[in-house]
Amino acid sequence: MAGTASGMIASGAAHGRSLERPPSDGVSSLSFSSSSDLLVCSSWDGSARLYDGPRNVCRASFSQQAPVLDATFQDDSRIFLGGLDGVVKRYDFFARQEATVGQHLAGVRCVEWLPERGLLATGSWDRTLSCWDPRIPQGSNQAAQLRLPGKIFSMSHAGQRLVIATSSRHVLIYDIRKMDGLPEHERESSLRYQTRCLRCYPNATGFAISSVEGRVAMEYFDMSESVQAKRYAFKCHRKSDTGQDTVYPVNALAFHPSYGTFASGGGDGNVNIWDGANKKRLCQIPGYGTSIAALAFSRDGRHLAVAASYTWEFGEQDHPADAIYVRPMHDVEVKPKPRM
Incomplete structure (x- = not known):
């Protein structure tokens, strides 16, 4: 990937407003509602918090004993969440x-x-993908259960496809209209090291996948030779000092809903905005002070939520307290630039 068109990086750019009442231990996910500016944050402290992101207001919270590993909206009132206890x-x-x-x-x-489909898909470290119908009482509401070749690390859906990345570097692509058998397609990640995050393109033509080894790969669903020739991977979230590279995991990816550009967040505490189609970095938001654990664009792309939360790349060490920022995004930072 090239740098920004002007050669300048957006150093010194504001991090955004820090939200009140952040989690006390390890942010595990961020997700904006598809119909409002509500933001849900899940955490290893056993909480799920509901924010009015742009207004910096914590509207409500939920707590349980087990860490919450992921959360997503059903609607503006209700969320689904998955816990370390398997519930x-x-x-x-x-x-x-x-x-x-x-x-x-x-x-x-x-x-x-x-x-x-009116279904909830859940991916577990027990190597299974399940689909649940929340309209049916528990016990008879499991619409599908599929055994996968590894622990599920990341999952995303767009259009009629659900894409899953596992611990064995497998990527499985399912048609959500028929979740009762084999995947539509299965492939090995083009990245050599463990997967951290996978997110589908907003136009449902493919997905981006990131690894612990400071790389992102751009992939496509269409298996024709001409489309597969467009696949590529690039290095990011690395620092060079006296000839030595320090490589950081790329923990988080988030696509802009309108422009198809995307943000990446790494263990270096930086957020980069990329134009994947033109292979350019549009800007960088540096210096969050600790790992970027999660990212999410709002439904209109006008705000980016950033979780600055240490993700234990370097083991036990002192680190800043967890914080969640909501940053206004301007077209110059996220809109693809015309090809020269």
């Missing part, structure tokens, strides 16, 4: 009601609401 729950923030949706044998790393 999948639905929680209504405003009615203050919780219900168990399902159970895995190990931690539930990913939860993804599929509104097209």
Whole structure:
């Protein structure tokens, strides 16, 4: 990837407003609502917090004993969450009601609401993908259970496809209209090292995948030779000092909903904005002070939520307290620039 068109990096750019009442231990996910500016944050402290992101207001919170590994919206009141204890729950923030949706044998790393099907997909460290119908009482609501070749590390869906990355570097692509058998396609990640994050393109033509070894790969669903020739990977989130490279994991990816550009967040504490189609970095937001654990664009792309939360790349060490920032984004930072 090239640098910004002007050769300048947006050093000194504001980090955004720090949200009140951040989690006390390890942010595990961030997700904006698809119909409002509400933001849900899950954490290893056992909480899920609901924020009005741009207004810096914590609207409500949920707590349990087990760490919450992922959370996503069903609607502006209700969220689904997956816990380290393997329990999948639905929680209504405003009615203050919780219900168990399902159970895995190990931690539930990913939860993804599929509104097209009215189903919740959950991916677990027990190497299974399950689909649940929350309209049906627990015990008879499991619509599908699929055994996968590794622990599920990341999951994303766009259009009619659900894409899953596992611990064995497998990537499985499912058609959500038929989740009762084999994947539509299965491939090995083009990155040699462990996967950290996978996110689908907003136009549902492919996905980006990142690894612990400071790389991102751009992939496509169409298996024709001409389309597959467009695949590529690039290095990022690295620092060079006296000829020595320090490589940081790329923990988080988030696509702009309108422009298709994307943000990456690394263990170096920096956020980069990329134009993947033109292979350029548009800007950098540096210096969050600790690892970037999660990223999310708002539904209109006008705000980017950033979780600055140490992700233990270097083991036990002192680190800043967890913080969540919501940063206004301007077109010059996220809109693709015309080709020269």
